[in-house]
Amino acid sequence: MTISVGERLPNATLVTMTDGGPEQVQADSFFAGKTVALFALPGAYTPTCSARHLPGFVEKADALKAKGVDEIACTAVNDAFVLSAWGKANGADGVTMLADGNGEFARALGLDFDASKFGMGQRSQRYAMVVEDGVVKQLHVEEPGAFKVSSADYLLDQL
Known part of the structure; x- marks a missing residue:
């Protein structure tokens, strides 16, 4: 079942890269007490993700x-090493990269999909959400192959 607006995010272990190496982050702790614009994509270095999705959030951060x-x-659904390198390659200093290497967070949200026919295994759907203190306030999930409602521009228009 897909998470809905008004529901609390499930707790899952994500991984972020620090100067000391990969560090586990609990979703409960990460999203507590702040408003987060979270966007998800099928994979680092994939065409739409690299050309439009991440750059839009970097450009619209302020x-x-x-x-x-x-x-x-x-x-x-990439490991922390790949996600960190991709963020650096795209100048995403203002974006926190949260690796969901095993897809646990995507599955817990009900926003995973099978990309095996593309040789990519289980992945996250493309979406954007606004989370306030761990509760989903907005959720915008793309149709397969689309890129509109998860863009930084669209999210900005909804705020």
Whole structure:
């Protein structure tokens, strides 16, 4: 079952890269006490993700923060090393990369899908959400192959 607006995010272990290496982050702790614009994508270095999705959030970071977003985070079913390298390659210093290497967070949200026919295994759907103190306030899930409602521009218009 897919998570809905008004529901609390499930707790799951995500991984972020620090100067000391990969560090586990509990979703409960990460989203507590702040407003987060979270966007998810099928994978780092994939065409739409690299050309449009991540760059849009990097470009609109200040505008999102001006509308009350405390933190911008990206999650994908990639390991922390790949997600960190991809963020650095795209100048995403203002975006927290949350690796969901085993897809546990995507599954717990009900927002996973099978990309095996593309050789990618289980992945996260493309979406964007606004989370306030761990509760989903907005959720915008893309139709397969689409890129509109999960964009930074769309999310900014909804705030």
